Amino acid sequence: MSPTITTSSEANGNVSAATARAAASAAASAEAAGPQPVTMAKALNTALSDAMHADSSVLVFGEDVGMLGGVFRITDGLTATFGEQRCFDTPLAESGIVGMAVGMAINGMRPVIEMQFDAFAYPAFEQIVSHVAKMHNRTKGMVKLPLVIRIPYGGGIGGVEHHCDSSESYYAHTAGLKVYTPATVADGYRMLREAIDSDDPVIFMEPKKMYWTKDSVDLGELRRLHEDTRAEGTTAGRNSEGKAAVARPGTDATLIAYGPSVPTALAAAEAAALEGRSLEVIDVRTIVPFDDETVSASVRKTGRAVVIAEAHGFASVSSEIVARVQERCFHYLAAPIRRVTGFDVPYPAPKLEKYYLPGVDRILDAVDDLQWEN
Amino acid sequence: MTISADHTAPDTTSTTAPDNALTEAVKKFGITVEDYMLPARHQIQMVDPDGRLKPEGEQGTQPGHEYPVPGDKELLEAYERLVVGRRVNDQNSALVRQGRMAVYPSSHGQEACQVAAALCLSDGDWMFPTYRDAVAVMTRDVDPVQVMTIFRGDWHGGYDPLKYKVGIQCTPLTTQLLHAVGVAHAAKLRGEDTVVLAMCGDGATSEGDFHEALNFAAVFHLPVIFFVQNNKYAISVPLAHQSVAPSLAHKAVGYGMAGERVDGNDVVALLAVLDRAVKLAREGSGPLLVEANTYRMQAHTNADDDTRYRESAEVAEWRAKDPVNRMRTYLTGRGLLDGAAEERIAAHAEDVAAQLREGLSEDVPVDPQELFRHVFAQPTPQLKEQSAMLADELARDAASDSKEAGK
Numbered sequence: 001m002s003p004t005i006t007t008s009s010e011a012n013g014n015v016s017a018a019t020a021r022a023a024a025s026a027a028a029s030a031e032a033a034g035p036q037p038v039t040m041a042k043a044l045n046t047a048l049s050d051a052m053h054a055d056s057s058v059l060v061f062g063e064d065v066g067m068l069g070g071v072f073r074i075t076d077g078l079t080a081t082f083g084e085q086r087c088f089d090t091p092l093a094e095s096g097i098v099g100m101a102v103g104m105a106i107n108g109m110r111p112v113i114e115m116q117f118d119a120f121a122y123p124a125f126e127q128i129v130s131h132v133a134k135m136h137n138r139t140k141g142m143v144k145l146p147l148v149i150r151i152p153y154g155g156g157i158g159g160v161e162h163h164c165d166s167s168e169s170y171y172a173h174t175a176g177l178k179v180y181t182p183a184t185v186a187d188g189y190r191m192l193r194e195a196i197d198s199d200d201p202v203i204f205m206e207p208k209k210m211y212w213t214k215d216s217v218d219l220g221e222l223r224r225l226h227e228d229t230r231a232e233g234t235t236a237g238r239n240s241e242g243k244a245a246v247a248r249p250g251t252d253a254t255l256i257a258y259g260p261s262v263p264t265a266l267a268a269a270e271a272a273a274l275e276g277r278s279l280e281v282i283d284v285r286t287i288v289p290f291d292d293e294t295v296s297a298s299v300r301k302t303g304r305a306v307v308i309a310e311a312h313g314f315a316s317v318s319s320e321i322v323a324r325v326q327e328r329c330f331h332y333l334a335a336p337i338r339r340v341t342g343f344d345v346p347y348p349a350p351k352l353e354k355y356y357l358p359g360v361d362r363i364l365d366a367v368d369d370l371q372w373e374n
Numbered sequence: 375m376t377i378s379a380d381h382t383a384p385d386t387t388s389t390t391a392p393d394n395a396l397t398e399a400v401k402k403f404g405i406t407v408e409d410y411m412l413p414a415r416h417q418i419q420m421v422d423p424d425g426r427l428k429p430e431g432e433q434g435t436q437p438g439h440e441y442p443v444p445g446d447k448e449l450l451e452a453y454e455r456l457v458v459g460r461r462v463n464d465q466n467s468a469l470v471r472q473g474r475m476a477v478y479p480s481s482h483g484q485e486a487c488q489v490a491a492a493l494c495l496s497d498g499d500w501m502f503p504t505y506r507d508a509v510a511v512m513t514r515d516v517d518p519v520q521v522m523t524i525f526r527g528d529w530h531g532g533y534d535p536l537k538y539k540v541g542i543q544c545t546p547l548t549t550q551l552l553h554a555v556g557v558a559h560a561a562k563l564r565g566e567d568t569v570v571l572a573m574c575g576d577g578a579t580s581e582g583d584f585h586e587a588l589n590f591a592a593v594f595h596l597p598v599i600f601f602v603q604n605n606k607y608a609i610s611v612p613l614a615h616q617s618v619a620p621s622l623a624h625k626a627v628g629y630g631m632a633g634e635r636v637d638g639n640d641v642v643a644l645l646a647v648l649d650r651a652v653k654l655a656r657e658g659s660g661p662l663l664v665e666a667n668t669y670r671m672q673a674h675t676n677a678d679d680d681t682r683y684r685e686s687a688e689v690a691e692w693r694a695k696d697p698v699n700r701m702r703t704y705l706t707g708r709g710l711l712d713g714a715a716e717e718r719i720a721a722h723a724e725d726v727a728a729q730l731r732e733g734l735s736e737d738v739p740v741d742p743q744e745l746f747r748h749v750f751a752q753p754t755p756q757l758k759e760q761s762a763m764l765a766d767e768l769a770r771d772a773a774s775d776s777k778e779a780g781k
Contacts, residue, residue: 005563096586103556130546137748138530176749199751289754
């Protein structure tokens with residue numbers, strides 16, 4: 001029985017939360033000052049640790065997240081720092097993990113749970129669709145479910161079957177779920193902190209091929225910025241949500257991408273620049289809620305767009321984006337919007353994935369097709 | 375009781391929960407851990423269908439499975455709640471026939487289970503009911519009309535789960551058992567002595583979440599009582615198609631918890647078994663499974679035709695085991711119930727029925743804008759757009775209606 005675990009003050013709670021910002025700044029002092037090379041994995045790990053310091057109702061659980069630190073090491077060290085009560089392994093049962101998290105959220109906690117891989121989350125689908133997504137609505141907001149379901153997703157790592165699915169469309173299609181997916185190391189930190197602070201359930205899709213991507217990032221500065229926002233109160237968790245980023249400005253056409261496709265889109269834009277074409281790259285960041293404003297503004301400016309995603313194109317997030325842009329930008333378009341997505345086949349075996357995944361060449365071909373001659 | 379012989383269940387709290395009941399029973403009666411966890415050889419029954427208290431030796435108890443008869447005050451309250459519950463069931467079915475409610479899955483015949491499930495809990499405890507457990511929810515003193523909102527058709531739920539510590543009346547089978555596990559786990563982490571009672575039916579024990587919930591509760595050693603109302607049918611499919619286990623209570627031992635089966639139409643035995651289960655769970659015994667042997671006297675819902683899958687003789691056989699009549703005979707025989715008390719109780723039941731008739735006859739105005747209000751804590755820009763679209767559509771409809779009227 002730990003006296004340090006209290007009820008979240010922001011949802012379903014009646015006991016005030018014990019905030020421990022001092023502890024977070026203690027963690028900060030151990031870090032080198034200024035921008036450093038940081039991996040996405042480290043940024044996510046730091047975000048979890050800082051959130052657990054800041055709010056004792058934040059709990060982390062799932063499969064292999066305790067002693068091992070997760071198969072991708074995202075929860076590394078959390079059990080050692082916070083104890084087995086706050087970061088622990090569960091039996092191997094995904095529906096059980098999500099269902100128990102629902103109950104914990106009902107009873108004042110903020111669970112952050114890990115689905116080990118995209119395709120291993122499917123046993124939990126009923127809990128996610130029937131309860132996580134619907135509880136707030138069916139109780140008219142009397143019951144809030146401030147929980148985060150972290151899902152490593154996407155391919156590009158030579159993984160075997162069931163380890164490389166892009167499952168974001170299932171969640172994005174379900175009313176009542178927020179769907180976040182970071183594409184930069186800094187966003188990994190920012191967006192996970194904001195997801196944990198959110199009173200709505202968030203499906204947090206982590207592009208697994210980017211876990212080892214390094215950027216020069218000042219984690220201390222990100223932490224300070226986040227803690228300042230939290231201290232202001234009501235605006236917590238709303239700096240990234242619904243706000244797409246212009247990852248690279250350009251004038252000739254817009255590449256719209258999210259998660260693992262953002263670096264591919266940026267590489268394509270770099271290559272296009274060498275050929276004299278200026279492509280703007282939009283990083284969607286939160287699929288739900290979607291930032292129509294930023295995306296439409298870019299397409300209105302450039303008049304041409306390609307949507308890029310690893311997931312199968314049929315009935316997907318990419319089809320939704322095309323539909324939304326077409327509805328809002330029809331009179332500004334010089335060409336039909338193109339998509340570069342995974343083919344409509346089950347995710348292929350490792351030696352075939354390079355033919356399946358959207359790559360720079362396929363993106364440039366699509367850009368070439370945007371009716372430039374007239 | 376978690377088995378700790380071969381694979382110690384990790385206790386996530388720093389204090390080890392004392393398995394007093396288990397240790398005591400094993401020591402006192404010289405029985406094995408398995409004997410303690412397995413249900414007694416016969417179901418626990420204290421009052422027979424004719425309303426007679428059974429001799430102690432014939433109640434189905436055995437060493438380690440002994441239950442004192444609950445006190446008179448508790449029994450009288452249970453009887454009053456039984457009468458009210460029966461009236462609620464029949465009133466609601468009538469309201470469906472009159473078209474005032476879309477549907478009502480009645481617990482007629484299962485009122486003893488409904489009443490005992492609620493009365494065994496304290497105010498700080500939680501209950502996780504199913505769609506058929508409206509009477510149990512009302513016995514937890516939730517406003518009857520709020521309980522029936524789910525079937526009235528204007529929203530998916532009416533009462534505040536946090537205020538009453540009663541989960542939503544869950545439709546997807548056994549998904550709520552995991553929520554019960556989570557509520558118990560959160561309480562345990564904070565050092566609270568909350569007990570959680572999670573309800574499901576016999577058919578639901580086939581679901582995967584049933585297994586996951588029992589296993590999680592056992593592994594994390596949580597104070598959850600899994601209360602299975604075995605009413606013999608899952609819509610039309612009989613129990614024999616769901617499970618060939620010796621009993622549903624026998625499933626407990628596979629998870630390392632104690633199981634018991636009890637006559638589900640005998641509220642005395644139900645209270646005795648559930649009261650002890652709550653006490654053990656609160657003292658740190660971990661989860662328990664209680665199977666109540668009862669019968670769904672009516673069709674699954676008004677939309678179902680039970681003559682297609684069961685004989686009326688079978689229904690008649692169970693009518694003779696009615697839980698309300700049995701308790702009335704027993705209490706009258708013991709001199710605890712007289713005409714005046716009966717009258718007062720009947721009047722109470724009529725009050726509740728009137729409340730339901732009144733609350734459900736109201737044509738509750740619905741607000742179309744409410745569609746968008748509760749999806750998230752704050753509506754997204756997309757929901758705001760859709761909300762404006764609907765408002766505009768409705769305004770245009772209203773304008774054209776008034777134009778029509780003006781002609």
